[in-house]
Amino acid sequence: MTHIQQNIHRITTQITQLEQKFARQQGEVQLLAVSKTKPIEMILDAYQADQRSFGENYVQEGVSKVVWFNAHHPEMTIDWHFIGPIQSNKTRQVAEHFDWVHTIDRSKTAQRLNDQRPADMAPLQVLIQVNTSDEESKSGVMKEEVFELAQLISSLPNLTLRGVMSIPANVNDYASQLQAFQALQQIKAQLADKYPSVDTLSMGMSGDMEAAIEAGSTIVRIGTAIFGARDYANKQ
Ligand SMILES: *Cc1c(COP(=O)(O)O)cnc(C)c1O
Numbered sequence: 530m531t532h533i534q535q536n537i538h539r540i541t542t543q544i545t546q547l548e549q550k551f552a553r554q555q556g557e558v559q560l561l562a563v564s565k566t567k568p569i570e571m572i573l574d575a576y577q578a579d580q581r582s583f584g585e586n587y588v589q590e591g592v593s594k595v596v597w598f599n600a601h602h603p604e605m606t607i608d609w610h611f612i613g614p615i616q617s618n619k620t621r622q623v624a625e626h627f628d629w630v631h632t633i634d635r636s637k638t639a640q641r642l643n644d645q646r647p648a649d650m651a652p653l654q655v656l657i658q659v660n661t662s663d664e665e666s667k668s669g670v671m672k673e674e675v676f677e678l679a680q681l682i683s684s685l686p687n688l689t690l691r692g693v694m695s696i697p698a699n700v701n702d703y704a705s706q707l708q709a710f711q712a713l714q715q716i717k718a719q720l721a722d723k724y725p726s727v728d729t730l731s732m733g734m735s736g737d738m739e740a741a742i743e744a745g746s747t748i749v750r751i752g753t754a755i756f757g758a759r760d761y762a763n764k765q
Pocket of ligand 1: 586734735750
């Protein structure tokens with residue numbers, strides 16, 4: 530087994546143990562392998578360990594990976610998640626290549642993704658990015674604005690509203706992590722009452738996975754612990 534495959538097995542086992550510890554349903558928490566800056570060979574390696582969902586942050590890099598897999602391995606069933614910031618001039622590329630978008634934080638982005646989603650593709654599965662830290666500098670919408678954006682998304686035929694996502698402030702103590710995640714869980718629960726398609730809570734990374742799973746996460750986004758440290762030397 531390769532290092533990457535060992536890492537995936539280790540993290541998958543941890544997720545299963547945490548589901549049991551917090552009385553979550555077995556298999557309810559999905560592992561999203563964040564492959565940004567990492568080469569295609571590593572994604573192929575992870576695929577051999579049954580990893581099927583991959584997250585990318587940069588439009589150009591992500592799109593070129595999707596195109597490569599469609600051309601060389603059309604038989605592989607990969608779910609591609611876009612988890613980076615989206616500029617308006619890049620929405621078309623995202624709409625034409627990805628299955629999921631975690632980072633919708635403006636009505637303009639939602640509208641453009643809807644209008645640019647090709648008719649022969651399934652609706653784009655989307656999450657609203659929420660700012661749980663109440664810091665102006667953080668991306669994501671404030672809690673009060675979530676419902677207005679949800680209203681718009683639910684009216685767009687080529688988008689399916691699946692839930693919310695957050696990248697909370699980087700804190701090390703468990704109680705603070707849990708508090709931020711529970712706030713997001715409540716928003717998701719309120720949204721799910723109103724919109725039956727809402728079932729997803731994207732939260733938890735390598736350093737705060739346990740608190741996220743305790744609070745109800747359904748997608749944990751893990752990069753470094755699977756693929757190793759990133760080298761940003763070639764990035765914009
Ligand atoms: C890079 C990234 C991750 C993965 O972070 P690691 O610390 O490498 O696990 C998760 N979520 C988002 C939004 C990211 O940009």
